Amino acid sequence: MRCPYCGFNDSKVVDSRINETNDVTRRRRECLECNRRFTTFEKLEEIPLTIIKKNGEREPFSRTKLLNGVLRALVKRQVAREQVEQIVDDIEANLRNEFKNEVESKELGDRVLKVLRQVDKVAYIRFASVYKEFKDLEEFTQELKNLK
Numbered sequence: 001m002r003c004p005y006c007g008f009n010d011s012k013v014v015d016s017r018i019n020e021t022n023d024v025t026r027r028r029r030e031c032l033e034c035n036r037r038f039t040t041f042e043k044l045e046e047i048p049l050t051i052i053k054k055n056g057e058r059e060p061f062s063r064t065k066l067l068n069g070v071l072r073a074l075v076k077r078q079v080a081r082e083q084v085e086q087i088v089d090d091i092e093a094n095l096r097n098e099f100k101n102e103v104e105s106k107e108l109g110d111r112v113l114k115v116l117r118q119v120d121k122v123a124y125i126r127f128a129s130v131y132k133e134f135k136d137l138e139e140f141t142q143e144l145k146n147l148k
């Protein structure tokens with residue numbers, strides 16, 4: 001790391017600290033030439049997560065889109081916004097951990113359904129009806145039966 005004061009190319013780390021969310025490391029460095037101190041921040045580069053849609057198209061994962069989808073299903077249900085945020089964060093974190101960079105929209109939808117099924121049955125059915133695109137009442141009724 002180049003010293004911002006004298007431009008010298010070598011420094012030593014005198015202190016290293018990680019932030020509360022564990023994703024940024026702050027390093028205090030000392031220039032080996034002029035001995036002045038400066039700070040650098042090290043952050044993991046976020047790996048982009050791609051969603052493969054049913055028609056084969058690809059789009060970048062959007063937390064906002066996922067959050068809105070789940071919120072829509074939970075309209076007027078007794079689930080705190082905080083819990084919804086947590087659900088979305090967990091789903092995203094799990095996908096990133098397991099799939100690295102690509103995931104089918106079906107997989108994503110199934111995960112949301114799995115969580116909603118435990119959290120709120122009405123929201124589950126709402127989400128399923130949008131996501132599974134029930135073609136007729138028959139399919140919808142079948143899903144209700146499965147739920148019971």
Ligand SMILES: [Zn+2]
Binds near residue numbers: 005008
């Ligand atoms: Zn220096």
